[in-house]
Amino acid sequence: MPPNNKTLQLIEFKGTTLPVVIVTLRSLQADELTKAANALFGGDEFFEGDAAVLDLSPLVEVPEADWRKLRQLFKTHGLNVIGVRGGSEELRYGAAFAGLPTYAVGERATASPPSRQAAPVSSPAQAAGTAAAAPPAPPAMAPGAAATLYVDRPLRSGQQVYARGGDLVVLAAVNAGAEVIADGNIHIYAPLHGRALAGASGATQARIFCTGFDAELVSVAGLYRTFDGGVPVDLTGKPVQVRLSKKPGDDAGKLIVEALLTD
Secondary structure, eight states: OOOOOOOOOSOOOOOOOOOEEEEEOSOOOHHHHHHHHHHHHTTSOOSSSEEEEEEOTTOOSOOOOOHHHHHHHHHHTTEEEEEEESSOHHHHHHHHHTTOOBOOOOOOOOSSOSOOEEOOOOSTTSOOOOOOOOOOOOOOOOSSOOOOEEEOSOBOTTOEEEETTSOEEEOSOBOTTOEEEESSOEEEEEEEOSEEEEOTTSOTTOOEEEEEEOOSEEEETTEEEEOTTOOOTTTTTSOEEEEEEOOTTOSSOEEEEEEOOOO
């Protein structure tokens, strides 16, 4: 028998695509960002250990950041900051010195919503969210999406369902603390008490439909609205649709939460 000369390779390289959350910052003051993040997520680890890159491009003539504090701030909410992009050479140099290299990150679909931006108030019936800066949503998803994912069991607090590349249909309650995500539309034929995020990969035409609205948070293509103070009375428990409304020259658009006429 010939000898086996195959040598075990201790290091192997394989190409892959990992989800990365882009976090656009318009301030580097740790105290200001902590207040904004706490208003958005409370004390929860909203993300689940996702990698994050800080987009510094909107920052002009800002003082040097305490990068250690910023990393810890986002770590508290479940984001692992791995680097930065954009911004001045001085900012990138300071970040690199703190162990945060510069990345040229393209806009790609992510396992979590890529970035979340508070929507401007567009009617008295819509609850106000707290702003977290984010870039404009990418173009709508191309046709030929994946098959629809169906969920026919209630979702408890802490559970998450993600319909990658397609629509999501939920036939049972989404309880408080649970989260449903889809790259396409979300249809919930039951009460929505948790979070629903449609168009997670940037589909601006995506919508959310539910038959009993009592959400904690809704989002379409990264534009979101929270309901920390409760859902408006005229929407509570009602059939509702959530959609984006865009006007010419309006890059981000407005998130519309409105009663769905079923008669």
